[in-house]
Amino acid sequence: MQRYVKFLLAAVALTFPYIGHAQQLDSVTADGAALYGKHCAKCHGKEGRANTLRGWFTSAQDLTDPVWQAETSDADIIDALEKGPRSMPSYAKKLSSSEQHALVDLVRSF
Secondary structure, eight states: OHHHHHHHHHHHHHHHHHHHHHHHHHHHHOOHHHHHHHHTHHHHOTTSSOOSHHHHHHTOOOTTOHHHHHHOOHHHHHHHHHHOOTTOOOOTTTSOHHHHHHHHHHHHTO
């Protein structure tokens, strides 16, 4: 029995580093531009300026606004993705954490 427990503990210890590695790979493979085109561009526009008809009706945020960029933290953007402020839908169940971070990276590039 002791031998089995030692084997099990060793297996868990060896597996742990690979779990984190898989999450890192998921983050690398998340395509922020594709996700943005699918979920965000309808309101925020291709360039993030919110100059779409839907964006005007929903008062979508201009993601290129330098003041907004400076005053908004990455955590604020993640929070908005998860909760969906105003008329924006929540993406908490639609996007993984790595996909949300890929979108933050893309929004920061505007």
